[in-house]
Amino acid sequence: MTAVKICGIRDAAGFDAAAEAGAEMVGFVFYPPSPRAVTPAEAAALSARLEGGPLRVGLFVDPTDAELEAVLAVVPLGLIQLHGAESVARCAEIRARFGVPVMKAVGIAAPEDLEALAAYAPVVDRFLLDAKPPAGASLPGGNAAAFDWRLTAGRVIPRPWLLAGGLTPETVAEAIRQSGAAGVDVSSGVERARGVKDPGRIREFVGAARHIICRQ
Numbered sequence: 001m002t003a004v005k006i007c008g009i010r011d012a013a014g015f016d017a018a019a020e021a022g023a024e025m026v027g028f029v030f031y032p033p034s035p036r037a038v039t040p041a042e043a044a045a046l047s048a049r050l051e052g053g054p055l056r057v058g059l060f061v062d063p064t065d066a067e068l069e070a071v072l073a074v075v076p077l078g079l080i081q082l083h084g085a086e087s088v089a090r091c092a093e094i095r096a097r098f099g100v101p102v103m104k105a106v107g108i109a110a111p112e113d114l115e116a117l118a119a120y121a122p123v124v125d126r127f128l129l130d131a132k133p134p135a136g137a138s139l140p141g142g143n144a145a146a147f148d149w150r151l152t153a154g155r156v157i158p159r160p161w162l163l164a165g166g167l168t169p170e171t172v173a174e175a176i177r178q179s180g181a182a183g184v185d186v187s188s189g190v191e192r193a194r195g196v197k198d199p200g201r202i203r204e205f206v207g208a209a210r211h212i213i214c215r216q
């Protein structure tokens, strides 16, 4: 079964829809410039709506230790997503210091971009393969931009990975078929306005992803 992460959850309706639809992961964005950003207290309150349920993923961009500590003190994160320019050494340091699994986001535009994964593989638990930000984008992710899904087809990715970038309920099935992904991540494609999740589209997205046979 395809694993689904709904990223950029900011309100109870979005959290509840993702959990009820059976998403495996929900992402909280701890990056203040993002329209999807939440404070640690907001994420803690959302997370507390349900015991168990989706893995809580904290998304950070080149975080300091203090930023990570502030979140981990109140939000039970099961995965730290690093979506900035974190080096291999910094990923290893964060994973060792905080004892939480790490998912490194890597921008993909060409086959050679996949070569970066080998160096990170020993120090991270998962990869999130995302489109590179389009020219002029102000955010490193969440830009509704897709990369060529065929780039990962038949490739050995050295850790479990999620496909991200521009996915929607209408395209996710074809994206899984073309890419061979066993997991998918979405933000913009399940929003009715930038930063505002649409519970109906969350349900549609999870349903569409579920109809695909796992290949990874």
Ligand SMILES: O=C(O)c1ccccc1NCC(=O)[C@H](O)[C@H](O)COP(=O)(O)O
Pocket: 007, 008, 027, 029, 031, 034, 035, 036, 037, 059, 061, 083, 130, 139, 140, 141, 142, 143, 144, 145, 164, 165, 166, 167, 185, 186, 187, 188, 189
């Ligand atoms: O979503 C954001 O606002 C964001 C801000 C800063 C860094 C990363 C961000 N999102 C990363 C994600 O994991 C998104 O879900 C992923 O890029 C896919 O986004 P989309 O193309 O909008 O579905």
